[in-house]
Amino acid sequence: MWRQVLALIVKELLAVLKDTKSRFVLIGPPLIQLIVFGYAATFDLNHxxxxxxxxxxxxxxxxxxxxxxxxxxxxxxxxxxxxxxxxxxxxxxxxxxxxxxxxxxxxxxxxxxxxxxxxxxxxxxxxxxxxxxxxxxxxxxxxxxxxxxxxGGQPPMAVLDQRAWYNPALLSRWFVVPGIVALLTQVVTLLVVGLSVAREREAGTFDQLLMTPMRQIDILLGKGLPGLLIGTVEASVVILAAVWWFAVPLRGSLPALYFGLMLFVTAVTGIGLMISSLAATQQQALLGAFLFMVPSIILSGFATPIANMPTPVQDLTLLNPMRYFLIIARSVFLERADMHSLLPQYWPMGLIAAFSLAAAGWLFRKRVY
CATH class of the missing domain: 3.40.1710.10 (abc type-2 transporter like domain)
Known part of the structure; x- marks a missing residue:
């Protein structure tokens, strides 16, 4: 089983990495977004x-x-x-x-x-x-x-002594850049996984794949694990850039950050497989990925606080895995968070990951038969 899954994983990675356009999608836009968000997306005012x-x-x-x-x-x-x-x-x-x-x-x-x-x-x-x-x-x-x-003169009776915990200099970059870890990871993972099955259907090779001795679960694993791997590598590159280029302090537990990252990428992989199972062409898969991405970013708390949203919308954000990973990333970077303190964020993402993968498997079977 695992030898066949590994062969499919290698095939998917080669299909993504050998194609010039696919390599550009994986490397170019994330770097551009990292630079744009890191330098331009700021709440500070200058000049x-x-x-x-x-x-x-x-x-x-x-x-x-x-x-x-x-x-x-x-x-x-x-x-x-x-x-x-x-x-x-x-x-x-x-x-x-x-x-x-x-x-x-x-x-x-x-x-x-x-x-x-x-x-x-x-x-x-x-x-x-x-x-x-x-x-x-x-x-x-x-x-x-x-x-x-x-x-001389009468000083004010009350003197305001201002202290900003976790971000003493009140640099908005410290708030924005950890969020980019979640944003770019979701974008790359969703695109890679969302296009995987649709690419096979468009090329006419999906039926040949179904005629192989591989089970449906093997095909799902072979299609999903490359996206999970690429998403994790992409997140690691952004984390390194956040620490070494943008000088954002990483104060918390690195295992806590990566455990949350694995849950997040798994949840996004399940959503990507759902989109890919429903799409007949790569264009449909691309549109489906962006249809999910835009609301998920808005409802994640990346730019606007969730507490400021109407109550029904706040309830809707509970279904968004990016909401939880944003809290994990910012807490680990700035608040010295560990795995124990992040448990309330881990288990909802685990439930979303389990549901999305199960739904992707069900949709995959429905499209096959």
Missing amino acids: VPVAIYNADTSVASRDLVARFIGSPSFIEVATLHSERRIKHLINARQVAMVLVIDRRFTRDLYLHRPAPVQLIVDGRNSNTALLILGYANTIISDFDASWIAAH
């Missing part, structure tokens, strides 16, 4: 275009302006001498924020009264606006602390 309207022009106000301009988060694109251009700059999207310093700014500081500073932010993208306000408030708070230390 936000701002306009400055400083009606005070004193040393104190110029110091505050310098703190904004010296920050990597902001870049000055316009200096205003009146409020008339503010509306035009915001409407035309030439600036995302306007800093307005009142002419009484320095006088109020010396009188130990609240000194008015206005931040006008483009609120059409609410998430970006909130980030901009957070950065600006940090700069103003630092200015307040420096002014009180140098000139």
Whole structure:
């Protein structure tokens, strides 16, 4: 049995690796996606275009302006001498924020009264606006602390001491790149497995395969294990890139990560075999794979928190294996997670893997007879 399965596995690997287009699909797009997501998919804001309207022009106000301009988060694109251009700059999207310093700014500081500073932010993208306000408030708070230390005054009764656990520098790359392990592994595994049976049907060799002494379970294993192997290798390459190229710390247990990876790849392999069993051509298999991939990525928590989704949609995410592996990958990378702490993520993926493989076997038999 295993000699026949091994021969089919070798045949599948050769069919994928000897074809130039297949090799490109396995190597090119994952590398491009890794670079794009690793560098471009970020929640950090840098070089936000701002306009400055400083009606005070004193040393104190110029110091505050310098703190904004010296920050990597902001870049000055316009200096205003009146409020008339503010509306035009915001409407035309030439600036995302306007800093307005009142002419009484320095006088109020010396009188130990609240000194008015206005931040006008483009609120059409609410998430970006909130980030901009957070950065600006940090700069103003630092200015307040420096002014009180140098000139005296009543400090605030409550002082905010901010600490970010697991990601002290709040680098979004540390959050995004571990998720790419799940994303690229699913994409590659689903494509390789999803096209396997469809390729045989399209080439007219599937009937010949059925006439061999191999059982249906042997054929399923021979079609599924190459995708599992390729998906695991692909994930290992992304993990190495995350640690050595993107400098994301791998703090947890490597066996815990790979155990979750094997369950995840097995579940995706079962789904790929289901798609491949239903598809008559490679084009149908490709469309079926993307029909599954897009919702699974959206419902995984890769970009948007699952807790923010409506309750029925949150329940739907429980059927998505990528949801569980995302938690495993991020927990192992950032939270020092071990196998014991990840048990609540392992067993649902195991159930999904068992169901998808059983369903793939049933669909395979239905299509044969």
